[in-house]
Amino acid sequence: MTSATLVTDRPALKRRAAQDGRRLLTRVSGLGLGVAMLWFSLLVLIPLTAVVVTASTGGWSQFWQAITNEQTIAAIRLTVGTALLVTIVNVVMGTLIAWVLVRDRFFGKRALEVLIDLPFALPTIVAGLVLLSLYGHNSPLGVDIANTRAAVFLAFLFVTLPFVVRTVQPVLAELDKEVEEAAMSLGASRFTVFRRIILPALTPAIAAGAALSFARGVSEYGSLVLLSGNLPMRTEVTSVRILSSIENDNLDSAAAVATILLAISFAVIVILDVIQRRVVRRG
Amino acid sequence: MAKRPGRYALRLVVVGYLFLLVAWPVYLVGKNAFADGMENINGILEDPDIVHALVLTVQVAIIAVIINTVFGVGISMLLVRYQFPGKRLLSALLDMPLSVSPIVVGLALVLVYGGRTGWFGPALEGIGFQVIFSTPGIVMATVFVALPLVIREVVPVLEEIGDEQEQAARSLGANAVQTFRRITLPAIKWGVIYGVVLSLARSLGEFGAVKVVSGNVLGETRTATLVVEEKYLNFDKGGAYATAFLLALVAVAAIIIVSVIRPKEDR
Numbered sequence: 001m002t003s004a005t006l007v008t009d010r011p012a013l014k015r016r017a018a019q020d021g022r023r024l025l026t027r028v029s030g031l032g033l034g035v036a037m038l039w040f041s042l043l044v045l046i047p048l049t050a051v052v053v054t055a056s057t058g059g060w061s062q063f064w065q066a067i068t069n070e071q072t073i074a075a076i077r078l079t080v081g082t083a084l085l086v087t088i089v090n091v092v093m094g095t096l097i098a099w100v101l102v103r104d105r106f107f108g109k110r111a112l113e114v115l116i117d118l119p120f121a122l123p124t125i126v127a128g129l130v131l132l133s134l135y136g137h138n139s140p141l142g143v144d145i146a147n148t149r150a151a152v153f154l155a156f157l158f159v160t161l162p163f164v165v166r167t168v169q170p171v172l173a174e175l176d177k178e179v180e181e182a183a184m185s186l187g188a189s190r191f192t193v194f195r196r197i198i199l200p201a202l203t204p205a206i207a208a209g210a211a212l213s214f215a216r217g218v219s220e221y222g223s224l225v226l227l228s229g230n231l232p233m234r235t236e237v238t239s240v241r242i243l244s245s246i247e248n249d250n251l252d253s254a255a256a257v258a259t260i261l262l263a264i265s266f267a268v269i270v271i272l273d274v275i276q277r278r279v280v281r282r283g
Numbered sequence: 284m285a286k287r288p289g290r291y292a293l294r295l296v297v298v299g300y301l302f303l304l305v306a307w308p309v310y311l312v313g314k315n316a317f318a319d320g321m322e323n324i325n326g327i328l329e330d331p332d333i334v335h336a337l338v339l340t341v342q343v344a345i346i347a348v349i350i351n352t353v354f355g356v357g358i359s360m361l362l363v364r365y366q367f368p369g370k371r372l373l374s375a376l377l378d379m380p381l382s383v384s385p386i387v388v389g390l391a392l393v394l395v396y397g398g399r400t401g402w403f404g405p406a407l408e409g410i411g412f413q414v415i416f417s418t419p420g421i422v423m424a425t426v427f428v429a430l431p432l433v434i435r436e437v438v439p440v441l442e443e444i445g446d447e448q449e450q451a452a453r454s455l456g457a458n459a460v461q462t463f464r465r466i467t468l469p470a471i472k473w474g475v476i477y478g479v480v481l482s483l484a485r486s487l488g489e490f491g492a493v494k495v496v497s498g499n500v501l502g503e504t505r506t507a508t509l510v511v512e513e514k515y516l517n518f519d520k521g522g523a524y525a526t527a528f529l530l531a532l533v534a535v536a537a538i539i540i541v542s543v544i545r546p547k548e549d550r
Contacts, residue, residue: 023365024367025365029365032357033367036358040373040376043423043430046395047391047396050402051390096296096297097301100294104290112297114539117538117541118534121485122531123487123489123508123531125488125527130309158304161305219382219384221385225490226512226516239385239491243386254390258391261387262383265379265383265384269378269379270375272378273371
């Protein structure tokens with residue numbers, strides 16, 4: 001360790017650390033951080049960097065060519081468009097579900113809680129099979145959306161269900177009801193109370209949930225395999241497009257398209273971080 | 284009261300939405316799995332290749348959960364209790380695996396650890412360690428996708444309990460290991476368990492990333508989720524539904540366990 005250089009500014013750092021109740025790294029915890037960072041780099045950082053580096057080795061023109069391929073553009077447009085649409089539905093339905101779970105009491109509410117987490121725990125390939133059994137060829141409802149764009153929409157809707165609900169629910173539970181009652185007693189209508197008092201308090205949580213649900217939708221793969229038929233130009237999403245490039249041993253082009261997806265997930269991470277800094281609470 | 288009808292309408296919309304989107308479809312998978320009695324389930328349990336896939340899936344998931352728990356608890360302690368440069372960036376990057384497409388995860392691992400053209404792959408294969416198309420690759424892909432789950436559960440709990448008790452223990456002469464084992468671990472126990480259960484469910488069910496790195500060799504690197512796809516595409520729908528049912532059963536069990544232990548933490 002370069003103790004000589006560290007010693008000089010250590011008292012100042014120590015004071016600052018003590019102020020917010022946090023310790024400086026000791027030798028053991030520093031070693032722990034080093035090991036953790038090495039593992040995190042080998043597993044996540046270096047591989048993700050490799051994607052971007054591979055995408056850029058062929059130069060800008062090759063990258064541009066890979067992502068402006070007609071079929072790729074159709075896939076990206078379908079993925080992003082459907083994810084946006086699903087996010088809008090989730091913002092409305094997710095807030096509504098969170099509202100009912102927090103403010104309403106009825107028999108079987110616990111069962112609903114389990115249903116909401118299920119899409120998160122269910123393997124994506126099983127999620128596809130699950131949706132296929134109700135909305136596929138032998139549907140008891142008589143609808144067959146297999147191999148259509150509606151199937152992509154439905155799959156995204158299923159896998160992104162928990163995000164808005166689970167981010168809004170705790171915030172809603174902690175809202176002070178007295179403020180609402182005060183507004184009501186001063187003559188505000190129920191709609192005004194919702195718009196002026198409840199909605200502003202929920203907005204950061206809704207935004208965080210929406211960002212997560214958009215990112216999850218854009219990156220979805222497993223639930224679509226059996227459900228959407230992966231028809232080029234029609235129901236093929238970006239992940240499927242990348243996989244077919246990998247299977248054709250065209251890793252450069254796969255990396256180029258993957259870079260677009262990474263840029264989207266990175267943007268979402270940044271947005272989430274900004275929201276979280278405002279709300280302070282992590283989660 | 285006047286708001287009664289509105290309340291019932293909302294309740295009805297929510298219950299109807301969840302019934303059509305989740306409950307009914309999941310129920311149908313169970314029903315289809317047992318359409319011919321126990322035949323489908325027995326069919327997959329008697330096929331040695333399928334049993335191999337199930338065993339491999341469980342082994343990989345357990346290894347992945349152990350790695351993610353040790354890493355997750357350790358990094359959570361560092362993030363909450365210590366001050367170091369780049370902490371906020373690290374905290375943001377740790378969430379990254381949740382929003383990266385599983386196919387991109389697979390691609391990223393292939394680009395670095397691929398046997399022929401990867402950055403480290405040829406060197407590792409030179410010393411006889413194959414990652415891609417082999418079990419280590421499957422484990423890495425699984426660890427990657429489930430990485431943030433333990434951290435996301437443990438960090439809020441650590442923040443909430445504060446470190447007064449830890450400091451007290453230390454001032455009374457406990458060393459770091461004793462403090463962690465006697466004070467910190469009991470306090471964050473439920474957060475850890477919750478994270479472990481979620482990671483286990485996620486690890487057993489990983490599909491896309493494993494599909495890219497495993498090579499999907501029957502009886503060797505094929506996992507349970509890959510069996511579901513393979514069976515379905517080969518028109519063995521009974522087998523596909525039966526395997527899917529087993530996976531769904533684990534997922535449902537995980538969620539129920541979590542919902543039973545969670546309220547103890549919250550209230």
